[in-house]
Amino acid sequence: MGSWLDYTINGLIIGNIYALVAVGLALIFGVSNLINFAQGSVYAVGAYIGWTCFTYLHTPLAVTALIVVVACAGLGVAIERIGLRPLAGAARIAPLLATIGISLVLDQLLQIVFTPDPRALTSPLPNWRISVGGGTIGALDLLIAATGIVSAAVLYGFLRFTKLGWAVRATAQDRDAARQMGVNTDAVNMTVFAIASALGGLSGLLVGMYFNHIDPAMGFQATLKGVVAQVIGGMGNVPGAIFGSLLLGLTESYGVAIFGSSYRNLFSFALLLLILVLRPNGLFASARSTPPEPMTGSFVTPNRPVRVPRWAIVAAVVIAAAVPLIPAIPYVLQVLTNAWLFAMLAISLTLVAGTLGQISLGHASLLLIGAYASALFALDSHWPVWASIPAAGIVTALLGTALIAPSFRLRSHYVSIATLGIGEIVGLVILNWESLTRGPMGVTNIPPLQVGNIELDNPRAAYWITLGILVLLAMMQTRLLRSHLGRIFRAIRDDDVAARAHGISLGRYKAIAFAFGGFAAGISGGIAAHQYSYINNETFTSTVSISALTMVILGGMGNVLGAILGAVALTALPEMFRGTAEYRMLIYGVALLLLVRFRPQGILGTT
Amino acid sequence: MTDLLECRAVTRRFGGVIAVKPIDLTLREGEFLSIIGPNGAGKTTLFNLISGHDVPDDGTIVLEGVAIAGRAPERIAAMGLARTFQHGRVFANMSVRDNILVGAHHRLRAVKPRLPGLGALAELAMALIRPPAVAAEEAALNHEVLEIAALFGDRLTPRLDQPAHSLSYANRRRVEIARALALRPRLLLLDEPTAGMNETETAEMQSIIGGLKARGQTILLIEHKLDLVMRLSDRVIAMDDGAKIAEGPPHTVRQSPAVIEAYLGHRAMGEAAL
Numbered sequence: 050m051g052s053w054l055d056y057t058i059n060g061l062i063i064g065n066i067y068a069l070v071a072v073g074l075a076l077i078f079g080v081s082n083l084i085n086f087a088q089g090s091v092y093a094v095g096a097y098i099g100w101t102c103f104t105y106l107h108t109p110l111a112v113t114a115l116i117v118v119v120a121c122a123g124l125g126v127a128i129e130r131i132g133l134r135p136l137a138g139a140a141r142i143a144p145l146l147a148t149i150g151i152s153l154v155l156d157q158l159l160q161i162v163f164t165p166d167p168r169a170l171t172s173p174l175p176n177w178r179i180s181v182g183g184g185t186i187g188a189l190d191l192l193i194a195a196t197g198i199v200s201a202a203v204l205y206g207f208l209r210f211t212k213l214g215w216a217v218r219a220t221a222q223d224r225d226a227a228r229q230m231g232v233n234t235d236a237v238n239m240t241v242f243a244i245a246s247a248l249g250g251l252s253g254l255l256v257g258m259y260f261n262h263i264d265p266a267m268g269f270q271a272t273l274k275g276v277v278a279q280v281i282g283g284m285g286n287v288p289g290a291i292f293g294s295l296l297l298g299l300t301e302s303y304g305v306a307i308f309g310s311s312y313r314n315l316f317s318f319a320l321l322l323l324i325l326v327l328r329p330n331g332l333f334a335s336a337r338s339t340p341p342e343p344m345t346g347s348f349v350t351p352n353r354p355v356r357v358p359r360w361a362i363v364a365a366v367v368i369a370a371a372v373p374l375i376p377a378i379p380y381v382l383q384v385l386t387n388a389w390l391f392a393m394l395a396i397s398l399t400l401v402a403g404t405l406g407q408i409s410l411g412h413a414s415l416l417l418i419g420a421y422a423s424a425l426f427a428l429d430s431h432w433p434v435w436a437s438i439p440a441a442g443i444v445t446a447l448l449g450t451a452l453i454a455p456s457f458r459l460r461s462h463y464v465s466i467a468t469l470g471i472g473e474i475v476g477l478v479i480l481n482w483e484s485l486t487r488g489p490m491g492v493t494n495i496p497p498l499q500v501g502n503i504e505l506d507n508p509r510a511a512y513w514i515t516l517g518i519l520v521l522l523a524m525m526q527t528r529l530l531r532s533h534l535g536r537i538f539r540a541i542r543d544d545d546v547a548a549r550a551h552g553i554s555l556g557r558y559k560a561i562a563f564a565f566g567g568f569a570a571g572i573s574g575g576i577a578a579h580q581y582s583y584i585n586n587e588t589f590t591s592t593v594s595i596s597a598l599t600m601v602i603l604g605g606m607g608n609v610l611g612a613i614l615g616a617v618a619l620t621a622l623p624e625m626f627r628g629t630a631e632y633r634m635l636i637y638g639v640a641l642l643l644l645v646r647f648r649p650q651g652i653l654g655t656t
Numbered sequence: 657m658t659d660l661l662e663c664r665a666v667t668r669r670f671g672g673v674i675a676v677k678p679i680d681l682t683l684r685e686g687e688f689l690s691i692i693g694p695n696g697a698g699k700t701t702l703f704n705l706i707s708g709h710d711v712p713d714d715g716t717i718v719l720e721g722v723a724i725a726g727r728a729p730e731r732i733a734a735m736g737l738a739r740t741f742q743h744g745r746v747f748a749n750m751s752v753r754d755n756i757l758v759g760a761h762h763r764l765r766a767v768k769p770r771l772p773g774l775g776a777l778a779e780l781a782m783a784l785i786r787p788p789a790v791a792a793e794e795a796a797l798n799h800e801v802l803e804i805a806a807l808f809g810d811r812l813t814p815r816l817d818q819p820a821h822s823l824s825y826a827n828r829r830r831v832e833i834a835r836a837l838a839l840r841p842r843l844l845l846l847d848e849p850t851a852g853m854n855e856t857e858t859a860e861m862q863s864i865i866g867g868l869k870a871r872g873q874t875i876l877l878i879e880h881k882l883d884l885v886m887r888l889s890d891r892v893i894a895m896d897d898g899a900k901i902a903e904g905p906p907h908t909v910r911q912s913p914a915v916i917e918a919y920l921g922h923r924a925m926g927e928a929a930l
């Protein structure tokens with residue numbers, strides 16, 4: 050029984066930490082309808098600032114915490130200035146994409162400055178523990194609990210009793226009305242970002258001390274957890290976020306107690322999807338909410354897409370096909386082959402995110418499904434590779450669509466959250482379903498590409514096959530876009546309410562688009578598995594999803610040719626200039642930021 | 657004549673506000689019925705209930721003998737009900753042609769083979785293969801788009817390939833009506849089709865809607881411009897504060913004391929309309 054108490058205390062402590070992140074997210078969502086994907090990065094920055102203070106300045110905890118709070122508040126103000134304010138008139142999803150860009154930049158800077166290796170953030174607090182009932186509580190636990198309670202009280206006092214707090218609440222309730230009444234909404238946004246980031250940074254410091262472990266990747270997980278907590282409590286609902294965080298902490302803690310620690314995240318994301326499907330407005334929203342405002346989550350700017358003449362496309366394909374004939378270094382072929390694989394993922398994503406307007410943040414999970422499907426068909430069912438890859442495409446189409454289908458009725462930001470959650474779930478299921486996937490060991494000795502008995506593991510053959518399949522998929526997709534389906538997908542993107550009013554059933558057509566996109570992504574994953582010969586659950590992570598999204602935006606949302614161009618540009622260019630490879634994600638982050646701000650229609654234009 | 661649409665005691669509450677108080681409404685085949693009433697009277701909410709975009713808290717709505725309250729809008733559309741939206745909802749990034757073609761969605765046949773369970777897959781295959789029957793169907797629909805666009809004089813025809821976002825406000829409203837017509841509706845719901853139009857444009861729209869009526873199109877119209885309502889309607893319903901306050905021939909309703917009072921109660925509107 051004693052250990053149950055321990056698990057409860059542990060769950061509440063973790064929940065408390067999540068709350069510090071989630072409250073910030075809720076405040077920001079409340080006033081600006083933005084999911085701040087940089088929140089977790091600020092949290093990581095907070096942890097590293099704390100580490101630096103402890104290690105180099107030897108400051109006491111109170112001073113360190115103060116430095117973290119002030120520095121992170123400043124960072125928050127900067128994020129608002131870069132990520133939100135300049136995008137006032139842009140698509141509603143634009144600030145969200147900008148904060149993803151900022152988050153990539155911050156995470157990468159941490160990695161560059163502090164190296165990717167984890168570090169110990171040792172708590173300077175005394176090491177005693179008191180026993181309560183059958184469990185124990187330490188000084189750090191008490192500090193975390195106190196921080197949570199004090200922060201909540203200060204926040205409550207601020208919102209309730211100060212003029213600025215009143216302005217924040219007014220803005221959250223009705224932004225336009227608040228502005229008409231003379232509320233300076235820019236100042237409100239800045240305040241909210243400062244508070245949110247200060248809390249986030251503080252949370253990072255506490256978490257680092259709690260686990261005695263910090264690493265540059267910790268931010269992303271924190272954002273995810275904060276978002277989950279917020280969805281549970283209802284987006285933008287501050288008390289809801291606190292409740293959601295505690296519930297999430299407890300769920301995870303008990304889940305770990307019963308099933309083991311590798312299930313921790315699986316529980317959070319399963320909870321996320323459950324809430325999204327059953328009560329998308331959170332546990333506290335009224336059961337029957339009013340129909341949502343006309344608002345699409347698409348990121349399509351009115352523009353005239355560049356018309357690329359047919360001969361130019363043919364010429365480009367011919368040149369691409371001729372590359373292996375030049376006595377080039379195999380390295381170039383390898384990079385380009387990789388670019389073609391990414392291009393398959395990108396055309397898949399551009400269909401879903403661009404043409405259909407459902408911004409997926411978990412597209413890399415389709416690669417994982419495809420890779421595992423093809424590898425396991427080949428290894429366990431002894432299928433020839435030429436059969437296992439198309440089969441993987443079909444499996445990915447079906448499984449990917451089935452996974453996303455319960456979320457078809459979600460819109461805008463919620464689609465992005467759901468796909469993010471599904472993406473994480475796929476990786477975690479692969480990690481935990483050992484009997485099928487070999488678990489954390491990964492799949493080794495995957496046979497190389499081969500047709501009949503001819504092994505095609507020389508770089509040239511692999512290049513041609515990949516390019517050929519890409520061209521085929523791109524042609525199919527172009528044909529699809531010219532059919533009535535292309536029209537229907539775009540109608541759903543531009544205005545799903547009007548689309549339904551003309552007899553278009555959203556579920557059916559979203560399923561068709563996701564299935565078609567899933568097929569291309571699954572093929573890409575399948576080919577990759579045979580080329581890499583080893584895969585595990587981390588071969589394609591959420592970073593790949595974000596990279597693909599950057600490529601798609603770079604090329605122009607919905608634009609097949611653009612997606613390929615974007616994939617080549619962002620895969621090959623960083624490789625070509627040696628030395629920039631380690632800055633790749635930093636480049637992606639900056640590219641994403643600049644694109645969203647200055648050229649939302651990408652290179653070739655949205656279609 | 658049979659009733660095409662029959663609403664009985666339809667009610668919709670939003671929190672404390674009763675946007676539509678139990679209301680009855682019938683519409684016969686070929687009839688032209690207008691709903692008038694000051695801002696916030698509940699006209700659009702009633703439209704939303706009929707078209708399936710919102711679900712009534714109470715009451716029944718029967719379209720051609722089928723109870724439709726609570727049905728999904730796409731299913732109601734497939735039964736032959738088309739609507740336009742008060743604030744305009746064209747597909748901004750699509751060409752005028754594609755906008756109108758979307759209206760014809762539920763009439764697609766060749767491209768949607770009836771295969772139980774595999775319909776979506778078959779539709780995808782048809783779209784990719786594009787057999788002659790599918791191509792012919794698209795060609796026929798494209799031809800029909802020209803005919804529908806021609807109803808609007810030379811307003812839309814020269815702009816068929818322009819994206820809808822590049823059109824003027826009035827043209828976007830026309831596109832929306834054209835899109836609704838492409839559904840070949842048994843019942844057409846128009847929500848303030850002349851909002852934001854100047855006098856010439858309004859007169860033009862009046863003659864277009866008059867033309868539809870002359871073709872025998874059943875129409876349910878919401879409109880603030882009473883002149884147009886008086887000229888076109890067979891019957892008028894006046895609403896205020898969610899309730900029906902008058903019903904009958906246009907001129908009777910216009911002169912009804914309740915209606916005059918409702919409009920005077922909302923002064924600004926009254927001056928504009930009466």
Ligand SMILES: Nc1ncnc2c1ncn2[C@@H]1O[C@H](COP(=O)(O)OP(=O)(O)OP(=O)(O)O)[C@@H](O)[C@H]1O
Pocket residue numbers: 339340670673674675693694695696697698699700701702742
């Ligand atoms: N989704 C909603 N949530 C809450 N209240 C609503 C909603 N939709 C409409 N209402 C309220 O219902 C009432 C009726 O609104 P409705 O739009 O139907 O009026 P209307 O007659 O169409 O007015 P107008 O002539 O201005 O278009 C109004 O008080 C409005 O505020």
Ligand SMILES: [Mg+2]
Pocket residue numbers: 699700701742
């Ligand atoms: Mg209205």
